Structures are given as C-alpha cells and as structure tokens.
Amino acid sequence: MTTFEKIRAIIADKSGEDEENITPETEYTDLGIDSLTIVEILMDIEDEFGVTVEAANAGKTVGDLVAKVEEEAK
Amino acid sequence: MGFRFLGTGSAVPAKILTNDDLSTMVETSDEWITTRVGVRERHIAVTETTASLAETAARRALEQSGVTPAELDLILCATITADNICPTCAGAVQQAIGASCPAFDISSACSGFIFALETAAGFFARGQVKKALVIGAERISKLLDWTDRSTCVIFGDGAGAAVLEASEEDSYLVSELHTAGGSDVIHIPAYQGQSPFRQIPEGERPPVIFMAGQETFKFAVNAMVGHIRSMAEKIGKTPEELDFIVPHQANTRIIDFAAKKLNLPAEKFIVNIQKYGNTAAASVPSALDEANRSGRIKRGDLVAMVAFGGGLSSAGALVRW
Numbered sequence: 001m002t003t004f005e006k007i008r009a010i011i012a013d014k015s016g017e018d019e020e021n022i023t024p025e026t027e028y029t030d031l032g033i034d035s036l037t038i039v040e041i042l043m044d045i046e047d048e049f050g051v052t053v054e055a056a057n058a059g060k061t062v063g064d065l066v067a068k069v070e071e072e073a074k
Numbered sequence: 075m076g077f078r079f080l081g082t083g084s085a086v087p088a089k090i091l092t093n094d095d096l097s098t099m100v101e102t103s104d105e106w107i108t109t110r111v112g113v114r115e116r117h118i119a120v121t122e123t124t125a126s127l128a129e130t131a132a133r134r135a136l137e138q139s140g141v142t143p144a145e146l147d148l149i150l151c152a153t154i155t156a157d158n159i160c161p162t163c164a165g166a167v168q169q170a171i172g173a174s175c176p177a178f179d180i181s182s183a184c185s186g187f188i189f190a191l192e193t194a195a196g197f198f199a200r201g202q203v204k205k206a207l208v209i210g211a212e213r214i215s216k217l218l219d220w221t222d223r224s225t226c227v228i229f230g231d232g233a234g235a236a237v238l239e240a241s242e243e244d245s246y247l248v249s250e251l252h253t254a255g256g257s258d259v260i261h262i263p264a265y266q267g268q269s270p271f272r273q274i275p276e277g278e279r280p281p282v283i284f285m286a287g288q289e290t291f292k293f294a295v296n297a298m299v300g301h302i303r304s305m306a307e308k309i310g311k312t313p314e315e316l317d318f319i320v321p322h323q324a325n326t327r328i329i330d331f332a333a334k335k336l337n338l339p340a341e342k343f344i345v346n347i348q349k350y351g352n353t354a355a356a357s358v359p360s361a362l363d364e365a366n367r368s369g370r371i372k373r374g375d376l377v378a379m380v381a382f383g384g385g386l387s388s389a390g391a392l393v394r395w
Contacts, residue, residue, distance in 0.1 A: 034110060035288055036327050038288070039288045039291050040331055043296075043331075
C-alpha cells in the first residue's frame with residue numbers, strides 16, 4: 001500500500017466516507033472532519049508510520065497530509 | 075498497612091444549565107456541544123460554594139460508610155477552586171461536619187482526586203490513620219470565561235468523596251502519578267493581587283481557563299491508554315480483564331477514542347459527563363459514587379480510575395473494590 005492508500009484508509013474509517021470518494025484534493029472540511037477528528041487521524045498515523053505531525057501542520061487536504069507524512073518519514 | 079473503600083458520596087448544585095440555555099449566551103448549539111464534547115447539561119452553583127458541595131458529598135460518603143466525623147483521622151480535598159486560600163476546603167469541611175483531624179487541600183487539577191488518594195495511601199502505610207475522608211470538589215464555573223464558547227460549554231460544578239479504612243488486605247493495588255509541568259496547553263492563572271509595585275508582564279492571561287483543545291485531547295488519550303495498559307500489566311492482567319474503568323469525565327470523544335485504542339467495549343467505562351460536564355477534581359469520585367450506588371460496581375471488582383488535565387498531570391489508580 002502506498003502512503004496515500006494507508007492514510008486514505010484511516011481517514012475513511014474516521015469520517016465514514018467511502019475510500020473511493022477520497023482523493024488527494026479532498027479537503028478535511030468536505031468530509032465533515034472537525035478539529036478533534038484531525039487529532040485522531042494524526043494519532044493513528046503516528047501508530048501506523050511512527051511519525052508525528054502536529055495538527056497545525058496537517059494542511060487543508062488529504063494530499064497535504066500525505067506530503068507531510070512522507071517528508072517526516074524521510 | 076493498606077486501605078479499603080468503605081463508602082462514597084457526591085453532590086451537585088441545584089441549578090441545571092442545558093445546552094439550549096447556553097445557546098442563548100454564546101454562539102453554540104446542542105448539536106455542536108453533544109458531538110464535540112458529549113455534554114447535554116451541567117449543574118452550576120448559584121448559592122452553593124466549593125466547601126458546601128464538598129460537605130454534602132462528604133456527609134453522604136460518611137453515612138454510607140457508617141463512620142462518624144469524630145472517627146476521622148484525616149481529611150483531604152482535591153480542588154483548584156477552593157473558596158478561600160485559607161482556610162482550606164478540607165478545613166471548611168472539617169469544621170462543618172464537626173471533625174477534629176488534620177485537613178488540607180491538594181492541587182493537581184483534574185487528576186487531583188487520585189493524587190489525594192495516593193497521599194492518603196502514604197498516611198495508611200505509615201500507620202498514621204485508621205479512617206480518612208478524601209474529597210474532590212470544584213466550583214469550576216468561577217474560572218470560566220462565559221463568553222468563550224470553546225471552554226464554557228465543557229465544565230460543571232460538583233463534588234465527590236470517599237471514606238477509606240485501614241485494612242491488612244489492600245484495595246489499592248497500583249497507582250501512577252505523572253506531571254509534565256507547563257502552561258502552554260492548559261493554563262489557569264491565579265489572581266495576581268493589587269500590589270502597586272508589580273509590573274504587569276506583556277500578554278498576561280486573565281484568571282480564567284485557557285485550553286489548547288487539540289493538544290489537550292492528544293495528551294488525554296495517551297494518558298488514559300498508557301495508564302490503563304501499564305496498571306493492568308503491573309498486576310499481570312490485560313486491560314480486558316479489568317471490570318470497570320472510571321475515567322475523568324472531560325470529553326466523551328477522549329473516552330471513546332481511548333476505548334477504541336485499547337480495544338475495550340464502551341460498557342466497561344463509567345460515563346456520566348452527559349449530565350454533569352467536566353467537574354475537574356470532582357469528576358472521578360462523582361462517577362465512582364454513581365457506579366457504586368447504582369450497584370454497577372460490586373465488591374471484588376477490579377476498577378481502574380484514570381485522570382488527566384492541567385499541570386499537565388495525569389494519574390491512575392487500580393483498586394479491588
């Protein structure tokens with residue numbers, strides 16, 4: 001699985017949205033994700049990838065988050 | 075020497091403030107508060123004081139325990155909202171109920187009740203006391219900015235108490251206290267006084283609750299998961315083998331996410347935040363009292379209390395009820 005696919009699975013689980021409807025361009029607000037859900041997603045990412053992303057650095061879109069996680073994982 | 079729990083009590087102010095009531099004060103709604111915090115209503119003091127709530131909870135705990143105030147050897151009160159700097163809230167309760175033992179307050183915000191239990195455990199271990207009254211009491215409404223919709227919807231006033239008795243068979247199996255000192259995430263400045271000499275620092279915050287929600291949430295979930303896992307492990311059990319978890323009632327989202335991470339069913343968690351909001355140091359003993367009085371927690375059950383909050387602080391206590 002690519003980083004995007006793993007993160008998409010986490011976000012689909014948290015938001016209740018089907019994975020096929022989540023693209024790199026999808027914004028968190030499109031999925032009804034609130035400020036605490038973002039933290040839940042980032043904590044699941046921490047478990048999955050072993051990298052810490054602060055909520056302030058999570059960007060606006062799923063693609064922003066994928067890029068940040070890939071940058072942190074280097 | 076260890077101790078066991080003889081009885082519990084709790085108290086809340088008469089006035090109930092619903093989410094709809096709050097919607098007339100700040101821009102919020104019942105739907106917003108219930109989905110993000112999980113509170114439907116809370117009790118707010120009008121004429122009640124922190125000490126009067128503590129006294130009522132204490133009397134109920136003593137009555138259930140069959141213990142008279144004269145028998146008490148120690149009174150501890152966990153609070154960050156004592157009515158006075160002195161006398162302490164514990165001292166006010168001592169006077170009100172007619173006890174004559176040493177009494178003092180303990181300050182560790184929402185983790186305070188477990189810090190107080192640990193303090194009492196030290197007195198029992200040294201054989202200094204036979205019966206102790208431990209209280210968590212708050213009139214947290216006085217520390218709220220009632221125009222800040224992100225914090226004023228969360229909290230409520232109340233008190234909870236437990237009476238402990240020295241026992242060869244120790245109910246207090248495991249305890250963990252943690253402090254990570256700092257004011258970045260949760261900060262409640264004290265009243266700074268009226269000294270004509272003091273220079274007010276730039277950016278000084280007012281004496282109301284400041285809380286960075288996202289950082290608090292992460293700290294809280296990690297604290298809950300960490301304490302529950304490690305306390306269970308210390309007695310050779312898994313979290314699944316614990317009968318009940320009594321968490322600090324800060325936010326249902328914190329409890330739900332921690333439960334998911336621990337892979338524990340919701341039924342294991344004692345949750346009453348819907349009715350009372352976050353009552354800081356009063357929340358764990360109040361939830362414990364509700365579960366005890368309803369018969370949900372029974373003698374012999376393994377009960378894990380876990381709390382987290384300002385300090386930052388967190389604590390866990392694993393007891394055989």
